[in-house]
Amino acid sequence: MNVVARPLTELVMKREVAAPREQVFAAWTDVTKASHWWAPRGFTTLSCEMDVRPGGAWRRRMRTPDGGLVTKYGVYREIAAPERLVFTYNTEGDGIDDPETLVTVTLVDLGGRTRLTLRHTLFETDAQRRDHEGGWTGCLERFAAFIAGAGS
Numbered sequence: 001m002n003v004v005a006r007p008l009t010e011l012v013m014k015r016e017v018a019a020p021r022e023q024v025f026a027a028w029t030d031v032t033k034a035s036h037w038w039a040p041r042g043f044t045t046l047s048c049e050m051d052v053r054p055g056g057a058w059r060r061r062m063r064t065p066d067g068g069l070v071t072k073y074g075v076y077r078e079i080a081a082p083e084r085l086v087f088t089y090n091t092e093g094d095g096i097d098d099p100e101t102l103v104t105v106t107l108v109d110l111g112g113r114t115r116l117t118l119r120h121t122l123f124e125t126d127a128q129r130r131d132h133e134g135g136w137t138g139c140l141e142r143f144a145a146f147i148a149g150a151g152s
Contacts, residue, residue, distance in 0.1 A: 025082035037146040041138030
């Protein structure tokens with residue numbers, strides 16, 4: 001996995017996975033599949049809701065490793081199956097109240113494999129970007145394990 005840090009406000013992460021683009025897209029848009037992997041390492045997903053359409057909301061509630069509760073939520077801005085998702089991203093709970101940011105996930109077909117690029121933008125501070133880098137790193141590790149094991 002390559003991590004490219006942009007000045008303060010942008011985080012870009014890339015990963016190549018051994019699965020067709022349609023399968024990767026489904027893992028990002030099917031609530032049952034996303035419930036298995038979409039949480040940082042050590043976090044437990046308590047609930048996951050996804051209305052995957054432009055203007056539809058998504059929401060995840062998680063327990064942190066130390067027992068706190070965190071809610072992540074946002075609205076889908078763009079759905080272009082199977083190559084692109086754009087959604088807002090908010091975090092609250094456990095002493096966190098981050099401002100709204102924006103996530104763009106693009107999927108490039110590599111002939112049975114997929115290059116996933118996650119671009120998370122609009123951070124107000126470098127500390128917020130670094131916190132999300134750690135969270136997304138754990139999520140993408142869980143994502144890769146999910147795709148490798150039970151991704152269909």
